[in-house]
Amino acid sequence: MAQTELETQLLAVLEEHGAEHAIDIVDVEVVGSRKAPTVRVRIDHADEGAGPISLDEVAAETGWINQLIDEADPIEGSFTLEVSSPGLSRPLRRRRDFERFCGSQVSLSTNAEEGRRRFTGTLRALEGDSVLVECEGEELSVALSDIKSCKLKPSFDN
Template sequence: MVNEAVVARIIEVLEQAGEQNNIDIVDVEVVGATKNPTVRVRIDHLDIEAQSISLDEVAAHTGWIGDLIDQIDPFPDAFTLEVSSPGLSRPLRRAKDFERFAGNTVALSTNAHEGRRRFTGELVGMEHEKVVLLCDGERYEFALDEINRCTIKPDFDFKSSSSKTKNK
């Protein structure tokens, strides 16, 4: 299993370069075997008003992302790099993500919080440095470091041809 410090270092380096390239590093995860892991990097436009990132744009940014990971050399052997858009089930990890996507339905997992670990509900946003979620008629607050994973749950309306993911 990959050390959290390795993932944090990759995110730190990519976020610094991402700003210069007008790219938001949405998420980084390392999966697979220790000898030849897969590094998954999800990117989007830094400008929140821009449309979703295209496949051509993802391909154009893959080079510098791979070069930066090679420079910090976080793995003793080879790794596989996968760069993609965040997709409809976009992960949320930073305070600005929770503010930006307030109003969306999210699935959140945490360490045991009031006797449960998984919550699905409407993201209110950030208040007093806590993520606020309305779930099952209750209001829950989570510190960022309590959250294991949080993703947007797209709402598919099959009567029209698009999903209802709000992007502010």
């Protein structure tokens, strides 16, 4: 779950104001060239019971997000802003994300220097500072600090 300093700064600015708009800032990613980067902000409803965020709702929230980034002015020059829903393969980065999506299929990669680094399985629990993932019939524990990325793995089975 490593982020650049710029991504961390943008995330902090947006999360500070997300609650007043009833919006959960799922993730911030900065990609592209340094001279003209693209800032990707993934948002969802703060209320878990509200269902997935719609395209119209995303469009309605883009204004304040753009304004906050402009006011913080962390990017030299121009940038492109992309605001979207987290999609089916939603990234999990906070403790509450792991708690919320227990029982879901995930794809997880670690910062491990040796051995296996990628796992796909069922997120079973968050215990202390580790997540438990059932993978290929075995339950493994991965420290939150060792997680490079974790995303929901959509299932299309009915």
